[in-house]
Amino acid sequence: MKEPRPELQADDEQVPEFDPVPADELVRGERTRDDFFDAVLSLDSPQTAGEVADRAGHGVDAAREYLEWFEQMGIVTQVGESPATYRRNQEYLDWRRVQRIREEYTDEELVELLERAAERDAAFAEAFGVEAPSAVSITDYAAETEQSVTEVWEDVTAWQTTRRRIALLERALTGTTEASGSTPAV
Structure with missing residues (x-):
């Protein structure tokens, strides 16, 4: 790999200092949960985990986990088995x-x-x-x-x-x- 031009190289005085980001802020997952929650709230008809994943912009495995959790909380109801289909629990x-x-x-x-x-x-x-x-x-x-x-x-x-x-x-x-x-x- 070629070295960058001298004017693009940083010396010790030019190296920026970054405050470390706490690990819990990197891995807390609130945004993913919120994405799935928003997707579930927008359901107006029964949807599969894949369809919910598409709405949330995340993977199907994550959708299945969140849908199971939301079902335990009463936010969604599973209405179909194969494939698993969920509807928003408006009540x-x-x-x-x-x-x-x-x-x-x-x-x-x-x-x-x-x-x-x-x-x-x-x-x-x-x-x-x-x-x-x-x-x-x-x-x-x-x-x-x-x-x-x-x-x-x-x-x-x-x-x-x-x-x-x-x-x-x-x-x-x-x-x-x-x-x-x-x-x-x-």
């Missing part, structure tokens, strides 16, 4: 969300948030002239009101979000742990 994620809401807000704040969400829900129902967002035909309503399909779709999805928010707030206020509304056993 678990909703439960975690309710727990976080309970930790973050007082009952008084939750009641205030619920009242505002209920008012917004009523305003949507009045504006659309129906009781639920699922009863809105986006294209028909856009044509009837001379709005763009995009505008109507955005309003309908905002209404759906409001309905989901109401359900979560009610669960947080009433102490229910499941979407069905049951209360925890004591």
Whole structure:
């Protein structure tokens, strides 16, 4: 191998000092876990370990390990055997969300948030002239009101979000742990 030109060679005074990186920062694996967690959260249909690995940008073996771990935690559910197929466990994620809401807000704040969400829900129902967002035909309503399909779709999805928010707030206020509304056993 040829020596670099003299102006490119470092002498002892020019050698930069690097602070050593602690080994636990090099091997802690949080980014990989986060990549798989993000991939699992984005699932809208059952996926194989290979498909989850592709979404996460990591190998299939790592995907299998993380999926098994996520299944033990309740974040995913295995729905197929050969090949192993997993789906996001939305019930678990909703439960975690309710727990976080309970930790973050007082009952008084939750009641205030619920009242505002209920008012917004009523305003949507009045504006659309129906009781639920699922009863809105986006294209028909856009044509009837001379709005763009995009505008109507955005309003309908905002209404759906409001309905989901109401359900979560009610669960947080009433102490229910499941979407069905049951209360925890004591």
